[in-house]
Amino acid sequence: MPGVFSDALAWAVILTLGVGALAANRHRRIARTAIIAGWVGFAIFWLQLVPHFAFIHKSYIEGILSVAAVPASLYTGWLYYQGRDRLVVLSRAVAAMGLLYLPFETIPTIAMFGLSVPAPRGMLMETVAAQTRMLVNMVGYDPAMIVGDQGYLNTFEFYDGDHRLTVSVVLACTGLGSISIFGGLIAAVEAPFYRKLRALAVVVPIIYALNLLRTTFITIAFGKQYMHWFVEEILLLFGSSDPYMVSFFISDRIISQFLAVIVLIGLTYLAVRELPELLVIIEDVLYLLTGDEYDLERALGLNRGMWTHATRYLFVERRASFAIIVDELRRCICQRA
Numbered sequence: 001m002p003g004v005f006s007d008a009l010a011w012a013v014i015l016t017l018g019v020g021a022l023a024a025n026r027h028r029r030i031a032r033t034a035i036i037a038g039w040v041g042f043a044i045f046w047l048q049l050v051p052h053f054a055f056i057h058k059s060y061i062e063g064i065l066s067v068a069a070v071p072a073s074l075y076t077g078w079l080y081y082q083g084r085d086r087l088v089v090l091s092r093a094v095a096a097m098g099l100l101y102l103p104f105e106t107i108p109t110i111a112m113f114g115l116s117v118p119a120p121r122g123m124l125m126e127t128v129a130a131q132t133r134m135l136v137n138m139v140g141y142d143p144a145m146i147v148g149d150q151g152y153l154n155t156f157e158f159y160d161g162d163h164r165l166t167v168s169v170v171l172a173c174t175g176l177g178s179i180s181i182f183g184g185l186i187a188a189v190e191a192p193f194y195r196k197l198r199a200l201a202v203v204v205p206i207i208y209a210l211n212l213l214r215t216t217f218i219t220i221a222f223g224k225q226y227m228h229w230f231v232e233e234i235l236l237l238f239g240s241s242d243p244y245m246v247s248f249f250i251s252d253r254i255i256s257q258f259l260a261v262i263v264l265i266g267l268t269y270l271a272v273r274e275l276p277e278l279l280v281i282i283e284d285v286l287y288l289l290t291g292d293e294y295d296l297e298r299a300l301g302l303n304r305g306m307w308t309h310a311t312r313y314l315f316v317e318r319r320a321s322f323a324i325i326v327d328e329l330r331r332c333i334c335q336r337a
Contacts, residue, residue, distance in 0.1 A: 002052055006045070007106045013041040014098030021092035021188075024085075032080070035091045039077030042094070043070045058238045058249070061257045072288060079288070089188055090284050097184030104176055121171050122152045128215065129154040129169040135216040143223055158223035165244060167222050175211030178264060179204055182271060189277035199274040203267050210263060214256050221251035269300075276302045 020034030046069035054063035080087045103120055110117040133145055133156070148155035148168040155168040182203045186196050221227050227247040234246045238253065272278050279296045286294050296302075 002049070006048060007102075009041065009045050009048070010098065010102055011106070013038055013045055014095050014102060016041060017091045018095035018099070021088055021095055024088045031088070035088065036077045036081050038091065038095075039073050039080070043073035043077075046070050046073065055239070058240065059253055059257065061253075061261070075288060084284075086280065087284055090281050093184045093188035093281055095184070096187040097180045100183045101176060101180040104171060122150070124174050124176065125150075125154040125169050125171060126152050128174045128212070129156075131212055132156075132169060132215040132219060135212060136219055139216075139220070141220055141224070143219070156219050156223060160225055160244070163244065165223055165225075167219050167248070169215055173211070173215050173218075175207050178207045178211070178260075178267075181264075182207070182267065185278055185281055186271070186275060189275065189280065191275055191277045195275055199271050199278075202274055203271050206267060206270075214260075218248070218251045218256060222248040227251050272296075272300065272302070 016034050017038035020031045020038055023031040023034065046066045050063065050066045050070075053059050053066050057063075076087060076090070080091070104124055105121065107120055109119045109122065129145070129152075133143075136143065136156070144157040145153060146155050146157050146166070147153055148166070150168075150170075154170070155166050158165040158167075183200065186199050189196075225244065225247050227250040228243070229246070229250060231243050231246050234249050235241060235243065238245070238249050240249070268278075268282070272282070276297065279300075279302070283294050283296055286292070286296075
């Protein structure tokens with residue numbers, strides 16, 4: 001369950017995987033021990049979150065994914081133990097994702113010497129809530145904005161007759177999770193820095209903008225009870241007895257989460273077009289799921305080698321001349337042809 005133990009476990013897992021990834025090229029024994037331990041810890045982390053997602057958060061998609069993550073994490077550690085060393089890149093990606101996400105999840109408000117530094121999560125939630133309010137107002141609705149249960153100005157207040165309805169923008173509603181996923185993937189691969197920035201410039205604004213549309217849609221749909229459909233069936237499906245929650249379940253747990261999966265697949269394709277080096281991680285994930293090897297470079301018509309061979313000299317070793325780069329590109333193009 002989310003809390004002090006969950007936060008501490010998450011930091012321990014991320015730091016362990018990070019140490020393993022950093023030591024991979026210099027201290028192989030330390031790296032192997034740390035990475036395997038990290039994936040075992042990752043399995044435990046997801047296992048203790050299953051009740052929260054399935055029974056408290058009432059999200060079937062997140063509940064199923066958290067259940068699946070347990071054997072997947074253990075299997076990843078086992079494959080790395082068996083010698084699939086390329087999984088160090090996936091391990092590095094998970095560590096980077098955690099380093100991007102956990103400060104917002106775990107760092108509280110800090111007050112000392114008369115000064116107060118707001119919690120990162122609070123600042124992010126209030127920012128997204130304010131921008132959501134702007135969009136809600138633009139389409140003709142004007143709910144009151146109040147301080148929510150967490151003490152932040154992130155909650156919208158509606159009334160359906162005399163019944164008060166509130167919907168809050170929490171950390172999961174900020175797009176931070178998806179941004180952290182892509183940020184971690186992009187940070188983990190070996191590629192020129194400027195192309196990593198270009199990939200981030202493609203996916204991050206799209207994620208943030210679409211997330212604002214999502215929060216706006218859910219706020220209006222729930223606040224105005226526009227999706228009060230199949231009441232008994234939806235309440236039974238989500239184990240609830242509150243008929244006012246039906247619009248929320250349909251708009252958020254069904255429609256938004258289903259569309260989010262489709263959007264993430266599309267964004268992955270866009271990111272790969274900008275940064276083909278990401279294919280090594282995607283191929284490893286597919287191998288974990290199916291047990292088969294894939295050549296996505298050929299399937300998608302990309303040429304990882306054209307970039308990696310030609311830029312390694314210029315941007316890493318810094319010893320190539322323009323003629324060497326041209327020759328390397330020509331060689332890669334000819335091989336592809």
